[in-house]
Amino acid sequence: MKEKDLYVDFKPQQAVYYVEKDDSSFGMVVSGSQLSHDYLDDYYEKKRNLEANLREKIVNNEISPVYYYMTLQEMGVGDLASRVGISKRKLKKHFKPEYFQKLSLKVLKKYSIIFDIPVVSMLQLMIIKQEDKDKISVEYLKSDNESFIITKIGLKNNG
Amino acid sequence: MDKVIDFEHNMAAHCETGTLTALLRYKGFDITEPLIFGIANGIFFGYLESSNFPFPMFIVRSRPGQVRENISRRLNIKINKYRFSNKEKGEAKLDELIGKGIPTAAQVDFFYMTYMPDWQRVHINVHFINIIGKQDGKYIVSDSYFPKKSELDSETMRKARWAGGHMSPKGFIYHPAEIPENIDLKKPIVKGIKRACRNMIGLPVPFIGVKGIYKFANKVKEWPSLARDTEHLSHEIMKINILLEDQGTGGAGFRFMYATFLQQAAEILNNKDLDDMSKSMMENGDKWREISYFAAKIGKNRDLGKDRLEELSCLIKNRGDYEKKIFSELKKMV
Numbered sequence: 001m002k003e004k005d006l007y008v009d010f011k012p013q014q015a016v017y018y019v020e021k022d023d024s025s026f027g028m029v030v031s032g033s034q035l036s037h038d039y040l041d042d043y044y045e046k047k048r049n050l051e052a053n054l055r056e057k058i059v060n061n062e063i064s065p066v067y068y069y070m071t072l073q074e075m076g077v078g079d080l081a082s083r084v085g086i087s088k089r090k091l092k093k094h095f096k097p098e099y100f101q102k103l104s105l106k107v108l109k110k111y112s113i114i115f116d117i118p119v120v121s122m123l124q125l126m127i128i129k130q131e132d133k134d135k136i137s138v139e140y141l142k143s144d145n146e147s148f149i150i151t152k153i154g155l156k157n158n159g
Numbered sequence: 160m161d162k163v164i165d166f167e168h169n170m171a172a173h174c175e176t177g178t179l180t181a182l183l184r185y186k187g188f189d190i191t192e193p194l195i196f197g198i199a200n201g202i203f204f205g206y207l208e209s210s211n212f213p214f215p216m217f218i219v220r221s222r223p224g225q226v227r228e229n230i231s232r233r234l235n236i237k238i239n240k241y242r243f244s245n246k247e248k249g250e251a252k253l254d255e256l257i258g259k260g261i262p263t264a265a266q267v268d269f270f271y272m273t274y275m276p277d278w279q280r281v282h283i284n285v286h287f288i289n290i291i292g293k294q295d296g297k298y299i300v301s302d303s304y305f306p307k308k309s310e311l312d313s314e315t316m317r318k319a320r321w322a323g324g325h326m327s328p329k330g331f332i333y334h335p336a337e338i339p340e341n342i343d344l345k346k347p348i349v350k351g352i353k354r355a356c357r358n359m360i361g362l363p364v365p366f367i368g369v370k371g372i373y374k375f376a377n378k379v380k381e382w383p384s385l386a387r388d389t390e391h392l393s394h395e396i397m398k399i400n401i402l403l404e405d406q407g408t409g410g411a412g413f414r415f416m417y418a419t420f421l422q423q424a425a426e427i428l429n430n431k432d433l434d435d436m437s438k439s440m441m442e443n444g445d446k447w448r449e450i451s452y453f454a455a456k457i458g459k460n461r462d463l464g465k466d467r468l469e470e471l472s473c474l475i476k477n478r479g480d481y482e483k484k485i486f487s488e489l490k491k492m493v
Contacts (some may be wrong), residue, residue, distance in 0.1 A: 001415060001445055013276055014306050015405060016172040018193065018415035020441060026419035028192070028409070030170055030306070035400045035455055036278065042459050043278055043397075046390045071213075073270070075282050076325070078210030083324035088210060113318060116271065 003029055010037035047072075055125065064100035065122050066091070069115040083114050105147065118149050126151075160254055163292030166262050168301045168308045172409030172416050175226050176201065177303030178264040178287040179335075183236070185262055188338045197420030198347045199229035200354035202413055204482075206366045206375040211325035214385065214395050217375050217402060219412035221358070223266075223285035223326065227333065229354075233347040237337040242329050246321055249330035250313070254293060256334065262291045262301075266331040268322035272302060274309040279405075284326045304407060348424045349493045355417075356490040360483060369486070372479035376472045383468070389461055396471075397458035400451040411444030411451070418444055432492045439485050446481070450474050 003019040010032025019029050036043075054071060057063045070080050081091040084107070093099040105119075112119040118140050128136050139152040166185060171177025171192050176199075180192045196202070205218045231238045243249030256263045269275075269286035292299035297310040311319070320330045359368040366374050386392035402412070409416035421437035424430070453474060457467050 001410060001441070001448060006410065013279065013405070014170070015304065015407070016170045016177075017404075017410040018172060018419045019410070026193075026415075026422045026437065026441065028172065028419075033405050035397070035405055035451075036276075039397065039455060039459050040278065043394075046394055049390055073282060074213050076209065076211045076213045079212070079282065079325040082211075082327070083322065085323070114322075114324075116318070 006031055008032040008034045008037050010034075012036070058097075058125075061097050064095055064097050066100060066111060067095040069111070069117070073115060080114070084110050118151075119147075120149065120151075160258055161294050162257055162260070163294055163299055164257070164260055164262050166289070166291040166301060168291075169303075170306060171303035173201075173220070173407040173413070174287045174303050175220075175223060175285075177407075178289050178301075179227055179230060181289055181301065181303070182262060182264060182335050183338065186335055186338055188236075188342070191423060193416050193420035194344065194348075194423055195226065195230055196413070196416055197355075197424060198233055198344065198351040199226040200351045200358060201226050202355050202417045203358055204368055204371045204375075204412075206371040206378065208378075214398075215378060215382070216398075217371070219403065219408060229351070233350055234342050234344075235339050236335055238333050239336045240331070240333040242331045244329065246317060246330065249320065249332075250317065253290065253332055256332070257290060257293050261334050262289050263332050263334045264289050265316075265320060266328035267316075267319035268324075268328065271311070271315050271319035271322070272305075272309075273311065273315060274300075274302070274305055282322070282324070284322055284324055284328055290332075344427055348428060352424070352489060352493045356486045359486040360490070369479050369483045372475060372482060376475035376479060379475065380465075380468050380472050383463065389463065392463050393458040393461055396454050396463060399454040400458075403447055403451045411447040414440060414444030414447050430492065436485065436489055436492065443478070443481055443485060446474075447478060450478070 001017070001019050003021055006017055006019050007029065008031050013033040013036045014030050015033055016028050017031055018026055021027055051072060054063065054068045058065065058068055077088050077091060081088045084091065094103065108122045109119050112122055126138070128138070135156055137154055137156045141150040141152060143149065169181060171180060173192070173196070176192045176196045180190060180195050183190055199221070201220050203219060203221045206215070207218060208215045227238065230236060241252055243252070253263060253265070264287050266284070267286050267288055269283040270280050272280065272286065272288070289301040290298050291301050291308070297312050298316050300309050300311055302309060320328050322328060362368055364370065382395060383392055386395060404410055418437045418440035421433050421440055425433035425437060450471070453471060457463060457471070
């Protein structure tokens, strides 16, 4: 690949690629990602559709939040089970709303650490309307009480 | 404890070769990332189906950690390694090393690298970063995938180092301790090439090396039956592009970086044949990149019918044929 054929101007995602330089030597260049430059909108569209689809299933009591986050974060069943420290069979039970309801706070905390979300998000989904997304800020403040966080919602300071 | 080591941050194609190259260069050993990659026989292919992944996937480099082990053995470099089940001890050791001014590589779950763009953040337990300081409770990180030095707070670092799961990091950290003077690269280069040839054409495993490429070519035609819906299939097909180009490969599934290694190796070994081979490898990389473009295009257009996947399969199979040929030739050259 010649250097000039590879280069893509996309600052949000830069990576190193090895190319053929003008003098025929091979070496590295830093370029933007061609895929993200061309198709990031498509990625987000699919992600939004998947999220909406999964949300509908949660609301209809077909899946649990565990399945919801696992699918959104593209995790394998074996990998997630091992992270939680349970069998795959048991994890699959946690996908079902009726079993999910019996989970202890301790297990929910484990999931929340893996999914990198506040534990409260295992039980509720907070959605900001698309048109207000740029205006609203949400901040999770931890307290000395491990089981309690304060969620601060406010207008963003755009000044 | 506040300490920031004077460490030159550079981006690199791959996290494992990038962190190791940077640490060796910090210790005064002037070596390039492609040489590290080639000497350690990093080039590879494997088609994997496992419950650890949400969908079948392929890998284009050797097992994580093998680059470090091979470089240590072949260049006789002593590397100090630590693994911890106890998080407090693991954190204390890392802080101790940084306190002593020793830049240290850590294995982490990529998902918690909060400075990366959100669309890139996925759970992969085999990401490597160099930790080069700690200030105001935050670790200073040199990540090969990010243009500048970044920060991770202690809690996030803890999650990342003890993520659990498939290939769990278990708090693993390492740093080169002793590097011999005047290392002769000739024999290690030959060894690295021989092993790469063995992995690509010599192993009797149906999903590894060229056999893995053929398996990928066959299996990709079955992907529609594994996907939830068309959008899911489109996402997985477009991920072929990510795995080949954007997931720290230097482009074309490491084939561009391997071509660069062969060119540098040709100069060190004074071997004209290897120089010619580097050009063939670069052309091979161009063809892999065509697969990336093709996958992205049909994925975006949701043009994922039987004929298109047959076409994709054919392009992949051609790479198998070509790599079988060039690795056979390469084997005879060294």
